[in-house]
Amino acid sequence: MRRLLEPCWWILFLKITSSALHYVVCFPALTEGYVGSLQDSRHSSSSQIRRRKASGDPYWAYSGAYGPEHWVTSSASCGGHHQSPIDIVDQHARVGEEYQELQLDGFDNESSNKTWMKNTGKTVAILLKDDYFVSGAGLPGRFKAEKVEFHWGHSNGSAGSEHSINGRRFPVEMQLFFYNPDDFDSFQTAISENRIIGAMAIFFQVSPRDNSALDPIIHGLKGVVHHEKETFLDPFILRDLLPASLGSYYRRTMSSQWST
Numbered sequence: 374m375r376r377l378l379e380p381c382w383w384i385l386f387l388k389i390t391s392s393a394l395h396y397v398v399c400f401p402a403l404t405e406g407y408v409g410s411l412q413d414s415r416h417s418s419s420s421q422i423r424r425r426k427a428s429g430d431p432y433w434a435y436s437g438a439y440g441p442e443h444w445v446t447s448s449a450s451c452g453g454h455h456q457s458p459i460d461i462v463d464q465h466a467r468v469g470e471e472y473q474e475l476q477l478d479g480f481d482n483e484s485s486n487k488t489w490m491k492n493t494g495k496t497v498a499i500l501l502k503d504d505y506f507v508s509g510a511g512l513p514g515r516f517k518a519e520k521v522e523f524h525w526g527h528s529n530g531s532a533g534s535e536h537s538i539n540g541r542r543f544p545v546e547m548q549l550f551f552y553n554p555d556d557f558d559s560f561q562t563a564i565s566e567n568r569i570i571g572a573m574a575i576f577f578q579v580s581p582r583d584n585s586a587l588d589p590i591i592h593g594l595k596g597v598v599h600h601e602k603e604t605f606l607d608p609f610i611l612r613d614l615l616p617a618s619l620g621s622y623y624r625r626t627m628s629s630q631w632s633t
Contacts, residue, residue: 516551586613
């Protein structure tokens with residue numbers, strides 16, 4: 374697995390009532406062929422989005438008349454004062470040493486054969502069936518990972534990330550979502566009660582060499598080409614999709630944007 378020799382970052386999203394902590398990591402991971410595989414899957418959902426728009430159902434996009442500034446018209450929960458996505462600007466960031474390093478538990482274990490991927494019509498999601506926990510980094514407790522989602526561009530290597538750093542968007546952004554199992558019996562309960570959730574976003578860059586850690590993910594995309602399609606994934610190690618170091622990060626309180 375090849376990693377580019379440049380700093381990596383993560384930002385912790387925490388949703389407290391209507392706010393959230395957000396972490397973003399810069400991580401080189403995909404060859405142009407891998408990005409193309411993601412793009413093939415994304416194109417398949419565009420017709421479903423057009424049908425949804427025509428039927429009058431809630432609709433959103435990343436630009437134009439249905440872009441982020443208009444999401445509140447589809448879902449009131451998108452009307453907070455610290456909405457995601459954002460551009461993270463270094464000169465506006467404050468250096469702080471009060472937060473602990475992120476602690477991972479279970480991330481080095483191989484995933485079970487119950488882990489599956491679904492085409493949601495907007496993106497692809499991996500529903501995690503194993504126990505992955507995070508703590509530290511200012512999190513109020515030990516949070517459990519619920520799912521992984523991906524966002525990517527329209528062509529190989531093009532900007533596809535939701536968030537950006539100093540105006541720069543990346544080809545792929547992977548987002549992991551968490552909840553506190555000591556407070557809630559499920560991630561969806563935490564969302565519906567408008568309480569604390571967490572998320573981690575990882576940026577991927579195109580690399581000259583394949584990242585074999587992504588092979589089970591790329592293979593799974595072939596089985597979810599159409600909306601609502603699902604497939605079980607070959608085992609993978611979630612830690613291998615994260616940067617080697619998690620010591621440096623951005624941390625920000627943000628609003629949630631859970632539209633349907």
